[in-house]
Amino acid sequence: MAQSLLPFVLFALVACISPGPTNLLILAHGAQRGLRASVAPILSGCLAAAGMVWVVGLGLAEVLLQHPVAQQLMSWLGVLWLSWLGWQLLRSAAAPLHGTQRARFGAVSAATLQLINPKVWMMAIAIIGVFAAPGQPVWQLALIFLIIALPCMTAWALLGVGSARWLQSPQRVRRFNQLLAWLLIVSAWSALLA
Template sequence: MSSWLPFTLFAFVASITPGPTNLLILAQSSRRGWQHALPAVFGASLAAAMIVLVVGGGLAQPLLAYPLIRHVMAMAGVAWLSWLAWTLYRSPPPTLESEASGQVSHFGTLQAAGLQLVNPKTWMMAFSVVGVFTDGTTNTTHIAVLALIFGGIAVPCLACWALMGSGVGRLFRTSHQWQWFNRGLAFLLLGVAWWSVLIPG
């Protein structure tokens, strides 16, 4: 690769644009503050970097050779994201009682990392990295550097969504406002989840 700039720009766009992870971090920080969303930020970034590393290390070949595997993975991811959208749609406004009783799903390090395993956006991003930015090489060091750069760029990008969510949490004051916010976010999450299945890239 003659320059790292194109890859850096790709990683920034892939990380900052709306996706399931971004929206769930936004929802988490709007309820509990941006500090409580940081574990999800780091968990998602690390998992995405690991997927780039694994795909670049050889997993791309069998997945590309057997489209059914990719289809099953995509449908499993969409099904889980649809369930998360439904729970977000039904979630009550953030109160001490609802947080303490567990009515609101927690989106932490493990949940964010696990989401990347079934997140169609993350896998499409990883295949793009391998297909466009490796020039067909399987050099472990080269792929590891790409994964490290991607993970490093993802952290501040996802943190921006956490800060936005924190601002939303200070803006909304009534139950009606929170209801519309939760439902709007749920529909957005549902839309980005099904986008990759209904409109393949």
């Protein structure tokens, strides 16, 4: 594992810090609710993704690869749900940043999003396919991934917290929410079409 640790860490860092549906929603949540309120979704999202690496390493990858229809169904369900979330963000684009009518992006939502996110499944399969060494406990890869994912997703929440200072006018809030909504929709569909 030692010789493949650095490439794995770099891969995990890029996978965790790059824009994706969960990171974009954590960004929006951080802007709307602050860092303290974002801790639970960050933890659950990171734990769910690390859990997926572990489960895929235990053999789920083989099952998914043997059943391409199940893969496609999961991908389509994930993209449709992410598109719905993007649509909801577009519809509420002009709502006040700290308004009470906004739905919370909580721990369950973050974990569920990871479970249906095609990008996370592809990443978990890639980790096991490329970095898992024979005889290596899969939990080690999952734990290292978790350790990398936590500060990466926290950085997105902090970016949201920092952007809240800039989002003082209704026009800026509307543009910010519209941008996040479109990025969410594009990232979901690009993962499916890739």
